[in-house]
Amino acid sequence: MKRLLICGLVAASLSACAVVPVAAPAGPFETEGDFSVMLQKDWSRWPSQINPATNGEFLTQDGVLLNRVHLVSIPDSEGLVRARRNVEMPLYTAGSSEFEIVEFITSSLEMIGYSDVEADLIRPAEFDGVDGLRFGLTGIWQNGMRVKGEAATIAHDDRLDLVLFMAPELHYYDAVAPEVEAIMNSIDLPD
Amino acid sequence: MLNSLTRLGLAAGLAVSLAACASTDHGVRSAGDRPMDLSSTEASLWYQTDEAESRLQASGQLNSDPALNAWVNARICEVAGTFCDDLRLYILESPTFNASMAPNGMAIVNTGLLLRAETTDELAFVLGHEFVHFEENHFLERHAAMRNANVTSTVLGSVIGVAGGGGLSSFGSLLAYGGALSFSRSQETEADTKGLIHATEAGYSADAGAAIWSNLLDELTASDHDEVTRRGNDGGVFGTHPDIDVRIASLTAQAADLPVHDGDRAAYRRIIRPFLQDWLDMHIVRRDHGATLALVDRLAGQGEDLGVLQYARGRIYAMRADDGDDALALAEFEAATRHADAPADAWRAIGEMRRAQGDNPAAAAAFQAYLDHSPQARDRYLIERLITDLTGTQP
Numbered sequence: 264m265k266r267l268l269i270c271g272l273v274a275a276s277l278s279a280c281a282v283v284p285v286a287a288p289a290g291p292f293e294t295e296g297d298f299s300v301m302l303q304k305d306w307s308r309w310p311s312q313i314n315p316a317t318n319g320e321f322l323t324q325d326g327v328l329l330n331r332v333h334l335v336s337i338p339d340s341e342g343l344v345r346a347r348r349n350v351e352m353p354l355y356t357a358g359s360s361e362f363e364i365v366e367f368i369t370s371s372l373e374m375i376g377y378s379d380v381e382a383d384l385i386r387p388a389e390f391d392g393v394d395g396l397r398f399g400l401t402g403i404w405q406n407g408m409r410v411k412g413e414a415a416t417i418a419h420d421d422r423l424d425l426v427l428f429m430a431p432e433l434h435y436y437d438a439v440a441p442e443v444e445a446i447m448n449s450i451d452l453p454d
Numbered sequence: 455m456l457n458s459l460t461r462l463g464l465a466a467g468l469a470v471s472l473a474a475c476a477s478t479d480h481g482v483r484s485a486g487d488r489p490m491d492l493s494s495t496e497a498s499l500w501y502q503t504d505e506a507e508s509r510l511q512a513s514g515q516l517n518s519d520p521a522l523n524a525w526v527n528a529r530i531c532e533v534a535g536t537f538c539d540d541l542r543l544y545i546l547e548s549p550t551f552n553a554s555m556a557p558n559g560m561a562i563v564n565t566g567l568l569l570r571a572e573t574t575d576e577l578a579f580v581l582g583h584e585f586v587h588f589e590e591n592h593f594l595e596r597h598a599a600m601r602n603a604n605v606t607s608t609v610l611g612s613v614i615g616v617a618g619g620g621g622l623s624s625f626g627s628l629l630a631y632g633g634a635l636s637f638s639r640s641q642e643t644e645a646d647t648k649g650l651i652h653a654t655e656a657g658y659s660a661d662a663g664a665a666i667w668s669n670l671l672d673e674l675t676a677s678d679h680d681e682v683t684r685r686g687n688d689g690g691v692f693g694t695h696p697d698i699d700v701r702i703a704s705l706t707a708q709a710a711d712l713p714v715h716d717g718d719r720a721a722y723r724r725i726i727r728p729f730l731q732d733w734l735d736m737h738i739v740r741r742d743h744g745a746t747l748a749l750v751d752r753l754a755g756q757g758e759d760l761g762v763l764q765y766a767r768g769r770i771y772a773m774r775a776d777d778g779d780d781a782l783a784l785a786e787f788e789a790a791t792r793h794a795d796a797p798a799d800a801w802r803a804i805g806e807m808r809r810a811q812g813d814n815p816a817a818a819a820a821f822q823a824y825l826d827h828s829p830q831a832r833d834r835y836l837i838e839r840l841i842t843d844l845t846g847t848q849p
Binding site: 351360361362365370378379381382383384385386387396398402403404405406407409 | 511512513514515547739740741802806809810832833835836839840
């Protein structure tokens, strides 16, 4: 019994260490959230367990500082940014207006190291037959690098589905933007 | 019992005396000073602040407006005199009330300070205060005081332990660090006193020091958060700054013997007006509604910029969302639109609120007014769709 317990503990410890980025091959991709997307290329997937700042998982081509596509479903009264003690975090509230959703995303980004974050080209969009929102983003990463982004949001069933792309303005944004556009257009919501 | 107490007292006294032998005095600096001995603690601290300055330059959080930077820099030069060339100004986009001048000459002025000052005199007092920290090498002296506190704490703990008072060794640490913090408070008092003299010698009014602290105290008192309210007057033995009401009393007494004149509030407001809305936005999103309302009310008391300030007040009410706040917010947004300086966002906010109330014609009219005031709005496509949905017609 004692040996079994020790083996169990060792196995649990080892498996806890085993969360690493894994391949996300081209094709249908089931996100950790409530929706799936279609990948046209192979990506590296960073599960939420190794993402200290925000809830949800990333896809990246060149590393999360060079391009990242955040895929997450945020329930009512929860945040994109992971909760921290004594720090007030922006929270998503079911029934938020489109403007409040945009502010929720921009203020969340400002909590995790981006500054001067602004949304532009805020526009209605439809995803899998459901009304949503698309908007561009600009900001500055904490090392002074200018970044651009694009967000797709769908508020439904008391949650916010989000695909959020962020990359340095120089080269990396334009290099990956067409693939991200295809990902956003392929959002598949559960029936 | 008396013997052991006497033994403990003697031991503690000996330890404190030994530790106190290490001087904290770095004297007063001269213009153009740089540390010559590169192996010294001072050189190491300069290197660290040089590194911090490089990070600050790349942070993307600096206000780069040339006119504002030139104007604030000119005020620094007025109070710093011959040290002007030793100081490099960085205006940091941060809502907190703060400024600093590091040993290497990195001078940081937060936009939260620029927003709260009502006159150039008040800003000059704070710059004078920070310049005293720089001129008197307070940063280096505070570092030395903390180093001594570390040594004193260790020695005191060991000596008390050997003398049979092991249970009191943590009290020794409190004593040592309490001494270092008391040193910090005395530096702040010195910076207030000498800073006010620098400001008045540059031609600024002596009552500005007490005025800016009084306004800050009102704001802290109005905060929604107990820890912020306590920050005003509950520094105690472990506070790094003196209580604000003590500072106000001391500066008021000092001002009685110095030149006083009316500050030009309108002239100062003209300097910060282009940034007023952005700086207020930074406060509003912190969600300390009580403190931000106090700040907005004070700024509005001047009778200028009411479009921007009433819009800000509306946003605070809308975000606070207590009973009745929706009506207050809508009234403020509507009042804001009656002023020439109203931000276009005020009409959008009215549109949002009317839409939530189900008043589609009023919502559509407000959204259309928003587009009229902001034809290049970033959310134009969304607003056009909303107008279509609300009215069934294209805008």
